[in-house]
Amino acid sequence: MMNVGIIGAGRIGKVHGESIMRYVKGATVKAIADPFMNDETKAWANGLGIAEVYTDYHKILEDKDIEAVLICSSTDTHSAISLEAIAAGKYIFCEKPIDHDVFKILEVKKALEKAGVKYQVGFNRRFDHNFKGARAAVEAGKIGTLDVLKICSRDPGAPPVEYVKVSGGIFLDMTIHDFDMVRFMSGDEVDEVFAYGAVRVDPAIGEAGDIDTAVISMKLQSGAIAVIDNSREASYGYDQRVEAFGRKGQVAVSNDTESTAVISDADGVHAEKPLYFFLQRYMQAYVDEVSEFIDCIVNDKEVTVGIDCGLQSVLIGLAAKRSLAENRPVKIAEIASEYGL
Secondary structure, three states: OEEEEEEOOOHHHHHHHHHHHHOOOOEEEEEEEOOOOOHHHHHHHHHHOOOEEEOOOHHHHHOOOOOEEEEOOOHHHHHHHHHHHHHOOOEEEEEOOOOOOHHHHHHHHHHHHHHOOOEEEEOHHHHOHHHHHHHHHHHOOOOOOEEEEEEEEEOOOOOOHHHHHHOOOHHHHOHHHHHHHHHHHHOOOEEEEEEEEEOOOOHHHHHOOOOOEEEEEEEEOOOOEEEEEEEOOOOOOOEEEEEEEEOOOEEEEOOOEOOOOEEEEOOEEEEOOEOOOHHHHHHHHHHHHHHHHHHHHHOOOOOOOOHHHHHHHHHHHHHHHHHHHHOOOEEHHHHHHOOOO
């Protein structure tokens, strides 16, 4: 049984704590740390069987019995804790993004090359059963050569403005998942980005310097075109859809619902709304991504979602931010060159 430590006991830290202790085989959470640890969180941890609860995450890094750590703390700490965990010889699962600063991501990458420990980035949507099925169809050539990829990603409600102020902006906070999905679904790299954005949901988001509605068009290196549309608020629930169109056909992924029951009556045809929250939609994906991480450690496999996935998504996000600010298409190579890539 592999001992795991979780750094950060906020919402995502709790998700991973629950999934590992209840569903992930071959691993157990030995300790969890958070500087804002309170009695309620301690009771939650103890209730799951996590006996060691700290305010100082260094105790996890110093524990020789803990082989792997999950970094679930605030984004601004991810790269620094990654470096400390690498130095401590731990295997690392780091929630996205690794950092908003590309130089800091490259520092982590350099440290990994010397240390040789496994490092997985938390892009959980790759492990969703729907998206995996669509990707398998594309990869197997079922739709022929990919020409157009469409991704719709809309949250049921906007985050608090205080969160928006420190999030890095919609492209590095929300759309970063969709940028990763473009790479995953297409098996290709993004060449050029053009982003449109607006404030349509909450004026306070605009006052905080961000947008809440966006459409991003991308040219891929193969010549295919990808389009993402985002909104911070969909009144009917968590809207997550994908369509890949090719020369031989198309594959589409619809939203998950509580059931597939459809009622037809004199007033019309009625179906259930999409699942309302990302934890409902993606809970199994969170289990599966950590299960794969543990399997890669135990069986010495390469992780499928490594640091380069984290790096590329941030580069695309920065290109989108520049495109929006300067109202022009921006090549990924333009952003990459500024970091010596």
